[in-house]
Amino acid sequence: MTFNRPDVPQRWRASTVTVLLALLLLVRTAPAGTTETIFFYNPESSVDNFAALKTEFDDYLSGQGAYSFQPFSERSTFESMLAGNAQGVYLLSSWHYRQLNAKTPLEAMLVGVAKGELQQRKILSSKDLSNISALPGSTIAGAGSEDYLRSQLQQMLGAEYEGLLPKIKLLSVPKDLDALMAVGFGVATAAISSESSLNKLAIINPKQHAQLKTLASGEKSFLLIAAIAKPQKDKEASLLKVIESMQAQPAGEKNLKMLGLDGWKRTDTLDASLSKQLRLP
Amino acid sequence: METNRYAGCLSFQTIAPALTTMPHNIFNIMFNLMIKPRILLLALAGLCCPLISASLAQAQAKILIINSDDTVNKYRQVKDAFKLQIMPHAGRIIDFNVQQTAHPEALEKLIKDENPDLIYSIGSQAYQLAAQFGGTKPVLFSSVINWQRFGRPSNSYGVANELSLSQELSLLRFVLPGLQRIGVIYDPNYSTERIVEARNQARDLGLSLVEQTVGEAEPLEKNLDNLLARIDVLWLIADPGVLADRATVEKIFVASMQHKKPVYTYSDAFMNYGASLVVAADTPTMGRQAANLAQAILLREPIKEAVQTPAGSHITLNVCQLGKLKTDYNSDALDAINQLLECP
Numbered sequence: 001m002t003f004n005r006p007d008v009p010q011r012w013r014a015s016t017v018t019v020l021l022a023l024l025l026l027v028r029t030a031p032a033g034t035t036e037t038i039f040f041y042n043p044e045s046s047v048d049n050f051a052a053l054k055t056e057f058d059d060y061l062s063g064q065g066a067y068s069f070q071p072f073s074e075r076s077t078f079e080s081m082l083a084g085n086a087q088g089v090y091l092l093s094s095w096h097y098r099q100l101n102a103k104t105p106l107e108a109m110l111v112g113v114a115k116g117e118l119q120q121r122k123i124l125s126s127k128d129l130s131n132i133s134a135l136p137g138s139t140i141a142g143a144g145s146e147d148y149l150r151s152q153l154q155q156m157l158g159a160e161y162e163g164l165l166p167k168i169k170l171l172s173v174p175k176d177l178d179a180l181m182a183v184g185f186g187v188a189t190a191a192i193s194s195e196s197s198l199n200k201l202a203i204i205n206p207k208q209h210a211q212l213k214t215l216a217s218g219e220k221s222f223l224l225i226a227a228i229a230k231p232q233k234d235k236e237a238s239l240l241k242v243i244e245s246m247q248a249q250p251a252g253e254k255n256l257k258m259l260g261l262d263g264w265k266r267t268d269t270l271d272a273s274l275s276k277q278l279r280l281p
Numbered sequence: 282m283e284t285n286r287y288a289g290c291l292s293f294q295t296i297a298p299a300l301t302t303m304p305h306n307i308f309n310i311m312f313n314l315m316i317k318p319r320i321l322l323l324a325l326a327g328l329c330c331p332l333i334s335a336s337l338a339q340a341q342a343k344i345l346i347i348n349s350d351d352t353v354n355k356y357r358q359v360k361d362a363f364k365l366q367i368m369p370h371a372g373r374i375i376d377f378n379v380q381q382t383a384h385p386e387a388l389e390k391l392i393k394d395e396n397p398d399l400i401y402s403i404g405s406q407a408y409q410l411a412a413q414f415g416g417t418k419p420v421l422f423s424s425v426i427n428w429q430r431f432g433r434p435s436n437s438y439g440v441a442n443e444l445s446l447s448q449e450l451s452l453l454r455f456v457l458p459g460l461q462r463i464g465v466i467y468d469p470n471y472s473t474e475r476i477v478e479a480r481n482q483a484r485d486l487g488l489s490l491v492e493q494t495v496g497e498a499e500p501l502e503k504n505l506d507n508l509l510a511r512i513d514v515l516w517l518i519a520d521p522g523v524l525a526d527r528a529t530v531e532k533i534f535v536a537s538m539q540h541k542k543p544v545y546t547y548s549d550a551f552m553n554y555g556a557s558l559v560v561a562a563d564t565p566t567m568g569r570q571a572a573n574l575a576q577a578i579l580l581r582e583p584i585k586e587a588v589q590t591p592a593g594s595h596i597t598l599n600v601c602q603l604g605k606l607k608t609d610y611n612s613d614a615l616d617a618i619n620q621l622l623e624c625p
Contacts (some may be wrong), residue, residue, distance in 0.1 A: 053619040173593040182592035185445045205451045207485045244422045260616035
């Protein structure tokens with residue numbers, strides 16, 4: 001806070017700052033003790049819809065109790081919040097969950113469901129290229145952070161073609177459909193997208209979809225995960241219950257759709273093979 | 282395919298000081314090379330291996346960014362995204378804000394003094410100045426509305442401001458899938474080519490384009506009601522012959538509301554009038570595309586399209602307006618929506 005008013009005496013400036021700071025502390029501490037927060041960060045999408053998410057979720061959650069929603073656009077800020085052991089539930093991508101678990105222990109409590117599926121697979125598609133070896137010099141479009149896209153590509157290329165990575169340019173676009181359409185009109189040579197997005201393209205633009213060939217595909221991974229920081233605290237149980245039951249109410253269902261989900265499934269009801277995947281390092 | 286002929290200037294210009302001293306004094310050259318390892322490295326790389334030379338050139342590249350107005354949010358966003366993507370691959374970046382200088386001629390001096398390897402211009406004013414003072418240097422542009430009106434010299438590259446028709450119509454079909462008959466009003470003096478292309482794209486998507494021309498012989502008032510009665514959604518395109526003034530725009534929106542037809546258009550500016558869906562180019566993606574293009578120019582890679590179509594889209598959905606019009610939207614598209622407007 002800075003004061004540049006020469007007409008305000010120095011001692012008044014100091015006391016005003018003290019009062020303002022005290023007020024700020026009061027304002028901050030009052031709800032912090034009672035409000036639980038859903039922290040959200042998703043490196044698998046670049047749709048800048050944080051204001052809409054914040055408004056819609058806060059509106060919905062306020063009707064359920066003293067809860068709030070906090071979306072993050074920066075990975076580092078989200079991770080700092082987690083490292084500071086902030087109280088609440090963390091909504092994050094399964095890719096990020098696996099990375100984070102190595103340094104900040106998390107417990108996945110719910111996994112997202114979309115069209116009856118808990119998992120998705122990423123596909124590398126192209127119009128003009130017939131195989132991976134032709135990728136050098138190309139631009140690959142995909143939704144999400146560059147870190148995420150690079151790691152997906154690395155997984156798809158495997159050890160045999162890993163050397164091609166530095167010869168490929170990545171173009172981060174807001175959503176899968178943008179990436180797929182960018183291949184259609186020649187801005188990108190190939191696109192990384194989920195299988196479900198390819199299916200959406202088949203419905204809205206069948207001609208463009210028919211032109212695409214699959215070059216490679218990645219391993220299946222979970223959709224969004226709702227996790228809490230270990231050691232488990234009972235305090236988050238009520239907020240988890242609110243999240244889990246969102247699909248039962250129209251407003252909650254709409255908010256889930258904004259995250260690309262139809263509902264949630266509790267991790268303690270998953271098959272053993274799927275539960276094992278969540279525990280992998 | 283267009284081959285980039287300009288990035289080669291970089292290595293030459295950087296090595297040039299060492300080469301020009303050669304006839305005068307061999308000791309000067311040795312001295313220059315000893316105290317300027319960058320020149321030595323580039324000279325050796327340039328002589329030995331063109332590939333190494335190109336990547337070194339890129340790493341040392343000096344880029345001048347000319348921004349039409351840094352206080353405009355969209356321009357600032359595109360610049361930030363460009364910088365973030367190009368930083369690891371560039372040497373130095375110089376900023377020039379047109380609005381902050383009373384004398385645009387200062388740009389001419391800056392270009393002479395700094396001798397940048399590439400000029401990136403943001404906005405129409407910046408692009409015109411870059412073309413005026415940039416000489417033969419490669420000029421990259423973005424955020425230029427209807428760039429075609431300025432022409433494109435062979436040293437000019439860019440990212441257009443308008444989405445492809447295929448993307449515009451595909452996203453309309455994605456978000457509002459129940460609407461098959463798309464009405465469009467256009468002035469043949471401005472939009473004939475665009476409409477011909479839209480006709481083909483609509484056919485590919487299984488949509489039907491219902492066209493209405495305007496002109497001196499066909500005033501808008503005469504045909505607007507007739508058009509609105511035959512369509513499911515009105516697609517308002519950037520046609521200066523149609524969107525001549527505020528009164529005309531208001532007339533179109535009022536009539537659409539009376540006929541309970543949603544309006545699909547290209548700019549959030551129409552949200553205040555009651556547009557139901559807006560799909561525009563995503564600004565940060567344009568900056569990233571420009572950075573990839575800059576990288577290709579500096580590396581002397583072949584450039585497939587000198588002016589690229591924007592790859593990212595930004596969608597605003599007016600749920601409130603759609604509710605008033607009793608029009609359904611695709612709830613599975615909600616994760617692709619940037620802004621959601623609810624009723625107050």
